[in-house]
Amino acid sequence: MTSPETVKTIKVAYLGPPGTFSHQAAIQKFSKFSKNFKVEYIPQRTIGDCFNVIANNTDQINYSVLPFENSTNGSVVLSYDLFRDYFIKKRPNNDILKQKVRVVGEEFVTICHNLITNQKDLSKIKKIYTHPQVWTQCNKFLNGLNFEKIDTSSTSKAAELIKNTDQDDCAAIGSLISSQVHNVPILYNNIEDDSNNTTRFLILTNDNEVSNDDGISNEKFLNDYQLGNKFISLIVFNIENSKVGSLSKILTIFNKFKLNIATINSRPSNLAKWQYVFFFEIFSNSNVNSANNNANNIENNLEILKELKENCIDFEILGSFKRNEKYYQSAVNFKC
């Protein structure tokens, strides 16, 4: 048995305060490690801070949890823009394979929203606080109510503000756990439009870190705990926007190598007006870390990498990770 002094600590950053959906994602992903490791969950003030602790290698954080997309209202653009800015900043180096910020996993959380308030009469609520991503997940409940929307850094922050106000016309939207953490009652539960409302989170790490005394990389360590053999690679690139066919050329490359594209997103490049940075997620079957990688895996297929590089201004693999088995679960299994 490992003695308490030799137990290694895994530090996981998440959007705080405690009780956010990001906190829930972190616990879902990392609680299984607590048999062999001491897992510390470290709250961050903003989603930007969750990214920066990894990008800047601060506070000896091993992993960070980042909301990435929601089944009701789509991409968390703030997270895409953090990747975009990181990619653009790194452009001059253009080092394809070894990046500092790596995406090494994903987690899915069922998002059930609650109206949290000390007020007992809905018609008396004049201000509602929550994270901006939430408003359009609760359209049906909120439509017709007459209130001021106040954005907060997270849902649990909204509940904390309600706790600390003496005004009786305020409410927050957040999780059951946030209402318990801040000890403010729920007036209405399950106010999300879709009872299967789900957010997908990415797990980030820093390549320089190792997870255990054997020197196994965080990437391999986390993937070894994940079942299945489907991998996802997240890539980011920019192309000659004005050249006819430049994006279709990229699509052709994936078709040629028989790789399925799971998602496509674009964001303004911020380099010049009306120029874009593209994010693709690519399915593959082989393990990034195994010795017998086959050519199907984008990270190790030099031919694909060469063709992509030739047809992009800049191109980067942000990470590859095993598809979380929750992705395949039916909606019924996602119920709260």
Ligand SMILES: O=C(O)C(=O)C[C@]1(C(=O)O)C=C[C@@H](O)C=C1
């Ligand atoms: O505010 C929270 O609780 C978060 O974890 C952030 C966040 C997000 O940014 O999407 C996570 C899940 C929900 O979709 C709403 C908010």
